[in-house]
Amino acid sequence: MNQRERVARAVAFFERCDDLSLLHRLTAEAAPRARKYVASLLARGDEDTIPPPADLRPAREAATREEALETFRKTDDFALFQVLARSIGRRIEALEIIASAEFPPGARVLVPKKAGYPAGTPEVPGTVEASGTQLTVALDSGEVWQGPPSLAHREQRT
Numbered sequence: 001m002n003q004r005e006r007v008a009r010a011v012a013f014f015e016r017c018d019d020l021s022l023l024h025r026l027t028a029e030a031a032p033r034a035r036k037y038v039a040s041l042l043a044r045g046d047e048d049t050i051p052p053p054a055d056l057r058p059a060r061e062a063a064t065r066e067e068a069l070e071t072f073r074k075t076d077d078f079a080l081f082q083v084l085a086r087s088i089g090r091r092i093e094a095l096e097i098i099a100s101a102e103f104p105p106g107a108r109v110l111v112p113k114k115a116g117y118p119a120g121t122p123e124v125p126g127t128v129e130a131s132g133t134q135l136t137v138a139l140d141s142g143e144v145w146q147g148p149p150s151l152a153h154r155e156q157r158t
Helices: 003-016 020-043 065-074 078-100
Strands: 108-112 123-130 135-139 144-147
Touching: 003 065, 003 078, 020 065, 020 078, 065 078, 108 135, 108 144, 123 144
Parallel strands: none
Antiparallel strands: 108 123, 123 135, 135 144
16 A cells, blocks of 8 residues: 555545544654655745645545554655555544534533643633634633633533
């Protein structure tokens, strides 16, 4: 199997992946790699040396989780890497939109004090002001929280 086939199988996996924590971690890994690729390409020429994403569709058969992660981490062709990163980003966006449907404006929620994955900070209560791929919450402390809707959950009233 060549690199394009491995990437197509990995894209198929990422397009079906529901593990938001994994997807967010991969996005965090992708950003510095993309910066390095771009810097390396610019060092050899101008902006025209930066290739667009490869024209590649997902394979019919998805890679396993392990294969997809290995492909993500070992892909060294920037055009193919962009395809992987975009598929991950699009899946995150779709899942966050689905998660946001649970939190209309006015909903009482608990969110981690610090927005981001992994969610490890104490939770704080607030009221949803705006929903979408990012949630805006007016915290009871008077501060405003913005972050992924997948980090929020409804406050249980007792």
